[in-house]
Amino acid sequence: MTLHDNTAGPARDWDNAHFLHPWEGMESIGDNARTFAETARGIHVTSESGAELLDGPAGMWCMQLGYGNHEIAEAMADQARQLAYFSPFNNSNSTAARLAHEIAQRTPGDLNRVLFTTGGSTAVDSALRFVWFRNNILGRPEKKIIISRQKAYHGSTHLAASVSGKERDKGWLDQAPGVAHFLPNVNPLLRGAEQSVAAFLDEKIADLENAILSLGPEKVAAFIAEPILASGGVIVPPEGYHKRCIEICRKHDVLYISDEVVTGFGRLGHWFASEEVFGITPDIITCAKGMTAGYVPMGACIISDALIDSISGEASKGATFSNGFTYSGHPVSAAAALKTIEIIERDGILDHVRRMTPLFQERLRALGDLDLVVDARGKGLVGAIECSLQKGSGADLLEQDYTVGARIDARCQELGLLVRPLINMCVFSPPLIIREDEINAMFDMLEQGVRRAMDDLAREGLM
Template identity: 75%
Template structure:
């Protein structure tokens, strides 16, 4: 760990040289970010030596916790044996084994695994494959991707183009002709007096009407996160995904399930599409928990049926000219293989299903606080949405202020959260115990109460 007296110099380097994701141009060069310099289990340690529960598990990804020497050793051994191979001209046993292990755990006939560098490139690959397939099939007009407001699918050009978080779109270009966005599926903001059942019917009608308006001959795919993670852990009404899949099948529209967050145990299963939401999509995208965040890796998993439709005698001589220098990187594959081994040996999925009820019970109990306007979540992921008066109609600056207050107090008491304006989002490492869940929510309750007291005091 870097010595404490070095950090002011390093902070200057961080501000002068390290451009961070989602960098605010108004503050660039003047930030005082927390340095996280060591970690073990569910805890991280800052530059001051303060130990914090890592509420977001890094970025939804450190499933088996920090400091796992088995994964580190597997990576080191693979690096010593074969640090890199060219996936364009050769192959390697580590990614070949991993592809087989991934295919064993996916639903239906999703058996073709294209490895990427992360979630954004997995989604980018999925969209490119859909476009490519329709070109081979002689359907060059069938290219529109239907997505949803508040959806987040990545930050490469195509992935960002099908993402629906409106505040991320103000200053960057997107392929606007490619994407069509359905209205928000958050039932918390449905009109007064509307039932959940009627809201669900309306959301399904949104999809079908969009296909009719655009033309089924132009709509290539519908892309959806099982739950909208970065959009605020929005859980669609029960039955939404299954009914959306039925609409897609009816109109020859492919279904892409973006499981970058929900895959690898977050909801207590390898993948959530079939086990939780009762659907078998055409394509699954995944990343994050695949390696428990120890090293970058993602995957676009494609059904046999899609591959068969454009391969062999159906190929037209086409080549899917999509790939990355680091596709199937052997060190990443070794980390993922060891990660899967740990999941199975230590019963991680069973553990998540065992502790999730307590997690969700403590989450729901926060609704009783007057500044909490909503709580929502599934498995080991949750969101607490707050506002000054408990409503959903406050201004952006007021929302930012309340979120910042809660985040500050929680971090001061030993809990790191991921503040998204007025939403406190958390998805702790899957190894978290019931005692640690209670500790996390105890801190959160106090943080909310302190923020509320400050607001009341003016």
């Protein structure tokens, strides 16, 4: 047996004995039966048993151009043969420099300074550290509180996790004390029975301003927000939410960080969603995932010229922003990102996403008619269904049913579809290259998977 022998039996034993997975459940550690994704092509992955599965989540929101793209693979190989690594602390490299330039050409406003990171978590860490660094130089050492939101997810490094608002991720791991203040859930589904969406929006904007005033504008450094709260359940705030939030931030000298780790690089049909979709020009954008189409890790923290100018030159007080990574601007990752940008533009992928969106959203909304589904929501090529054994409002919707998502996931996989179960929700964000017939096939399988799960629950007397 060679080091490349992936025989299913031994590999499963090795997986359970040695591979500590993200979000590993300690109760079942060493006794998991995960599906092994062994090969892939286009929007499908093939399991260890030979089953072909449509990749509904695009890996982890990241496989924008699908699997088996030889152009990206060759670009990476060519770069590795030419130069596999350079030290970003002491040198530079034309591939990384060109990528920074290409990103700056596609960002809104004056967001032209690109700090390369290893992924989304370190991009968020870098953004927060820069905000604090700047306030220290400006003589405002007390202006450090970060406002975030319930259900937000910004990463799993210590600092990024500390500004994340997903309750189930906070049960046993420590967060940095005093760093973040969390606003209430912005999901319109949770508004009162008699409350209009407009009134709910007013309430959410008031939540932000009241928090700033209560904490003290002199102490609040930044507001960090995903345009769509992705891992929190694809929560789409009411229309106009982000524009009104940034107005409040500007009013009180609070920076606006847009976490586009999921929405960046085409997920909503634009390079970045902040300006084109939500009408805002943030002070900082973080991105990762789709920037290399998932082929290799990379992230970026993109900072406005105005912020850089405010603490550079004579205003710098001789300070050094002592933040960065061994692999910042890694040339092989940069080559993958450049090829990704080239293909997206050459093949009209952004236009394609916008053309596919109406069908995607139409099929998604139709799932809301199923008895188990209490909400079907999304934007662009990202969606989620939220399920409950008790269809209703208020407390019923807040009950976390840990069985529903797993049942739907299992039934969908039997039908040939991978989804991402999040307790009582199923999330999907397929590769951007998905075609109309594939969208219909995906939703056909998802609907059938939900119906089969409903039959299971009915037989067990749970429905």
